[in-house]
Amino acid sequence: MKQSISRLLVSMSFILMTVASVAQVTLSGKVLESGTSEPLIGATVYEVNNTSNGTATDLDGSFTLQVASLPTRLVISYTGYQSQTIEVTDAAMMSISLDLGTTLDEIVITGSRGKPRSILDSPVPIDNINAAELMTSGQRTVEQMINYKVPSYNSSNQTISDATAHFDPSELRNLGPSRTLVLINGKRKNQSALVYVNDTPGKGEVGTDMKSIPAAAIERIEVLRDGASAQYGSDAIAGVINIILKDGGNDGVVNFETGATTQGDGFQFNADFNKGWQIGNGGFNLTGNFFHQDLTNRAGEPGSDALFGVAGSNPWIQDNPDLGMTIGQPAYDKYSLFGNLTLPNASGTNEIYASGGYTYRDSKSFALYRAPYWVTTDFGLLTEQGRTYQGFQPTFETDIDDITITIGDRFDMGAWDADVSFTTGQNSVDYTVDNSINVDLGSASPTTFNTGGYRFGHILGNVDVSRSIDAFTLSLGAEIRREQFEAVAGQEESYTGSGAQSFPGLQPSNELKKNRNNFGIYAGLDWDISESFLLGGAIRFEDYSDFGSNVSWKVNARQLLGNNMGAIRASVSTGFRAPSLHQIYLSNIQTLVSGGTVSNQGTFNNESDVVRGLGIDALDAETALNFTAGLTFKLTNKINFSLDYYNISLDDRVLFTGEVGGTGNPSNSLDMALAAFDVTSIKFFINAMDTKTEGLDFVLNFNDISLGNSNQLDLIFALNANNTDIEGTIQTPDILENAGINIFNRKEQSRVTSARPDLKFTVGSNWTLGDFTASLNNTYFGEVTWQHASNLSLDQTFGAKVITDLILGYRLSDDVSVDLTINNLFDVYPDVIETGGDVVTDLGGRFRYPWEVNQFGFNGAIYKIGATIKL
Numbered sequence: 001m002k003q004s005i006s007r008l009l010v011s012m013s014f015i016l017m018t019v020a021s022v023a024q025v026t027l028s029g030k031v032l033e034s035g036t037s038e039p040l041i042g043a044t045v046y047e048v049n050n051t052s053n054g055t056a057t058d059l060d061g062s063f064t065l066q067v068a069s070l071p072t073r074l075v076i077s078y079t080g081y082q083s084q085t086i087e088v089t090d091a092a093m094m095s096i097s098l099d100l101g102t103t104l105d106e107i108v109i110t111g112s113r114g115k116p117r118s119i120l121d122s123p124v125p126i127d128n129i130n131a132a133e134l135m136t137s138g139q140r141t142v143e144q145m146i147n148y149k150v151p152s153y154n155s156s157n158q159t160i161s162d163a164t165a166h167f168d169p170s171e172l173r174n175l176g177p178s179r180t181l182v183l184i185n186g187k188r189k190n191q192s193a194l195v196y197v198n199d200t201p202g203k204g205e206v207g208t209d210m211k212s213i214p215a216a217a218i219e220r221i222e223v224l225r226d227g228a229s230a231q232y233g234s235d236a237i238a239g240v241i242n243i244i245l246k247d248g249g250n251d252g253v254v255n256f257e258t259g260a261t262t263q264g265d266g267f268q269f270n271a272d273f274n275k276g277w278q279i280g281n282g283g284f285n286l287t288g289n290f291f292h293q294d295l296t297n298r299a300g301e302p303g304s305d306a307l308f309g310v311a312g313s314n315p316w317i318q319d320n321p322d323l324g325m326t327i328g329q330p331a332y333d334k335y336s337l338f339g340n341l342t343l344p345n346a347s348g349t350n351e352i353y354a355s356g357g358y359t360y361r362d363s364k365s366f367a368l369y370r371a372p373y374w375v376t377t378d379f380g381l382l383t384e385q386g387r388t389y390q391g392f393q394p395t396f397e398t399d400i401d402d403i404t405i406t407i408g409d410r411f412d413m414g415a416w417d418a419d420v421s422f423t424t425g426q427n428s429v430d431y432t433v434d435n436s437i438n439v440d441l442g443s444a445s446p447t448t449f450n451t452g453g454y455r456f457g458h459i460l461g462n463v464d465v466s467r468s469i470d471a472f473t474l475s476l477g478a479e480i481r482r483e484q485f486e487a488v489a490g491q492e493e494s495y496t497g498s499g500a501q502s503f504p505g506l507q508p509s510n511e512l513k514k515n516r517n518n519f520g521i522y523a524g525l526d527w528d529i530s531e532s533f534l535l536g537g538a539i540r541f542e543d544y545s546d547f548g549s550n551v552s553w554k555v556n557a558r559q560l561l562g563n564n565m566g567a568i569r570a571s572v573s574t575g576f577r578a579p580s581l582h583q584i585y586l587s588n589i590q591t592l593v594s595g596g597t598v599s600n601q602g603t604f605n606n607e608s609d610v611v612r613g614l615g616i617d618a619l620d621a622e623t624a625l626n627f628t629a630g631l632t633f634k635l636t637n638k639i640n641f642s643l644d645y646y647n648i649s650l651d652d653r654v655l656f657t658g659e660v661g662g663t664g665n666p667s668n669s670l671d672m673a674l675a676a677f678d679v680t681s682i683k684f685f686i687n688a689m690d691t692k693t694e695g696l697d698f699v700l701n702f703n704d705i706s707l708g709n710s711n712q713l714d715l716i717f718a719l720n721a722n723n724t725d726i727e728g729t730i731q732t733p734d735i736l737e738n739a740g741i742n743i744f745n746r747k748e749q750s751r752v753t754s755a756r757p758d759l760k761f762t763v764g765s766n767w768t769l770g771d772f773t774a775s776l777n778n779t780y781f782g783e784v785t786w787q788h789a790s791n792l793s794l795d796q797t798f799g800a801k802v803i804t805d806l807i808l809g810y811r812l813s814d815d816v817s818v819d820l821t822i823n824n825l826f827d828v829y830p831d832v833i834e835t836g837g838d839v840v841t842d843l844g845g846r847f848r849y850p851w852e853v854n855q856f857g858f859n860g861a862i863y864k865i866g867a868t869i870k871l
Contacts, residue, residue: 031096140268142215153223174722189208200852230573323845327847463478524536605685716762730744
């Protein structure tokens with residue numbers, strides 16, 4: 001890995017030192033709002049034939065831009081305004097006025113490796129959400145902001161699920177966290193170190209740690225709702241989320257916010273600052289963030305313990321009708337520091353850039369309470385002397401680090417625009433189990449255990465070039481990437497014997513460090529056949545050192561409607577997802593509780609002798625066929641809508657199986673493996689399922705409705721209808737199928753098909769009256785269905801709910817504003833679990849609300865107050 005880093009740095013340094021250009025013409029001007037002549041701060045100005053040569057307006061709307069020669073054409077754009085393309089024939093001072101426009105006029109860079117296009121011009125569906133819009137969601141973490149702004153995106157808090165409770169599994173189009181690619185400033189963000197192995201949505205998947213990105217650092221988020229493997233490589237099956245960081249100079253801003261639930265728990269405090277410094281035509285932007293969150297508790301109160309067959313007359317249960325449980329969001333502290341630097345040269349033909357950030361958070365959640373009839377003694381280790389032993393509740397604690405760094409250079413290479421970059425990133429999670437014991441060690445047991453952890457990181461280098469030739473835009477590029485996954489064993493006491501209660505530590509046999517390399521090249525071509533008709537295509541070849549190669553392709557088209565009032569668009573593409581190193585090499589042991597029986601379950605990695613002995617092949621790439629067709633239309637300059645249909649066939653999907661128990665035959669290879677490792681069941685990853693996902697996305701915007709006297713209203717309606725079906729049968733290894741074993745039962749299947757809402761929409765309004773602002777958002781979360789492993793009569797569908805968020809703001813002065821946010825205004829909760837007599841469904845009444853399928857969590861109403869101060 002060190003040699004790879006050295007080669008990339010040497011190559012990059014050589015390119016940076018050899019790029020030079022001479023300025024010929026300096027252009028300058030101001031960008032103003034039409035009608036008011038107010039300066040537009042941060043408007044984008046760039047050359048049509050040299051898209052890497054661009055700049056942004058400063059605090060009074062002014063800009064300067066060096067160009068090689070005249071005449072030239074400039075594009076001027078700003079979010080919420082109609083873009084302009086102007087012909088420049090001399091160096092006279094320019095004054096450019098932009099009219100208010102629709103979201104369809106906004107310029108986006110995601111979805112094409114060539115020149116930027118407006119949302120209207122794009123042949124694929126893209127959402128563009130700026131920082132102000134993100135704030136009107138009323139949420140404070142990035143994954144929840146997107147969750148409440150983009151209906152096809154789902155994310156929710158988890159509970160009693162080990163480390164999964166400290167990451168929120170997030171996904172586009174209900175295709176699982178592994179199939180959404182996340183970029184920062186157009187560069188691939190590393191995935192997290194965690195595999196979601198617990199019984200939650202996204203089980204068996206690997207996602208990106210969205211909590212590691214502070215919202216205050218974000219300029220906008222572009223969400224590409226289309227397959228894009230031919231352009232970006234592995235993982236971009238459901239779509240791409242491109243997070244664009246703030247850059248350039250701006251006034252310093254400090255935000256404070258604090259609040260709690262109406263139950264008096266879940267206290268939170270957020271503080272962040274953002275400041276930008278202009279450096280020539282570029283600048284440096286810095287963001288810092290601290291966030292604190294307390295736990296919540298919404299445990300059930302069954303008054304008896306059917307899971308262990310203990311009646312309510314038990315004295316301990318009479319004193320603890322909730323069985324001692326803490327079920328809710330985890331407590332955590334988060335610290336983030338992000339920066340973004342751009343340094344154009346004087347001629348504007350070369351720009352060195354760098355961006356990156358570091359986030360640390362420490363979190364605490366809880367395991368099942370060990371009642372005194374479950375673990376009968378703590379050997380005096382957790383109970384104060386002189387007090388009666390009352391059992392104990394272990395905590396599951398994590399230390400999570402995430403770092404990402406990109407450096408690069410954009411420059412002219414003759415008629416080509418070039419971009420060379422180097423990116424590195426790593427995510428790590430270390431586990432601690434506290435307030436617990438290892439019963440096999442007796443009084444010698446520790447009460448705090450280091451139970452191990454995981455690391456995942458990548459290093460990649462990219463070279464991208466593009467140019468326009470008449471009506472054609474050609475893009476070419478290459479990427480080399482090295483990934484590494486590491487599992488670190490816990491202390492010996494954490495895994496000796498039965499191990500630490502709640503989570504036996506990772507053992508030396510689980511410890512490993514594995515890596516792989518991959519190389520990809522792509523080519524793309526856009527052909528503007530006429531001013532209204534665009535035809536485009538892309539092809540990408542990828543080669544992985546561990547499983548082989550893949551070729552993905554894409555073809556798209558767009559026809560503008562009369563006077564650029566709308567467009568019809570369509571695309572068809574293939575995609576792929578390489579199995580993650582986590583899924584190939586993960587192994588561990590977890591504690592299970594079922595019907596009063598406590599047992600250990602083993603996860604065996606894909607290369608183990610146990611898995612190979614069951615006839616399971618090495619993991620291979622998932623492949624997809626993606627079709628999208630849609631319509632965008634501007635009814636007026638203030639009203640627009642888009643409607644898109646999508647159909648995604650996904651083959652050889654990687655599954656994390658359900659619990660696979662013994663056959664009852666001691667000579668069977670499965671039974672021998674269970675006995676050898678002292679576990680009652682095993683799990684493993686396998687390519688075993690094909691799925692088909694189809695749905696509709698609809699967005700209607702009604703912007704800048706003037707009500708007179710500085711009274712303005714914006715309205716938005718956005719909807720996603722989604723359905724996923726399993727195609728054919730689950731591909732079960734012969735040894736297990738002949739023994740009548742189902743590796744992916746009905747409960748596991750429901751996590752793929754019905755754990756997320758099949759219908760979700762939001763109705764939002766933003767009202768401005770002078771210094772007063774109000775945002776009201778209503779988000780409809782459709783029903784979700786939990787399926788019992790074997791008994792259809794015990795299935796339960798949890799009904800649809802509407803969550804209402806209210807955000808009120810008032811500007812006290814030019815520099816100070818205050819706000820009140822109420823999340824879940826009407827204190828809505830999911831339907832309660834109905835067990836039908838099956839005690840495992842709610843773990844003997846411990847869970848009141850569903851956790852294996854999830855809509856929006858169960859914290860209830862949250863009230864927050866905040867202030868924003870400009871420095």
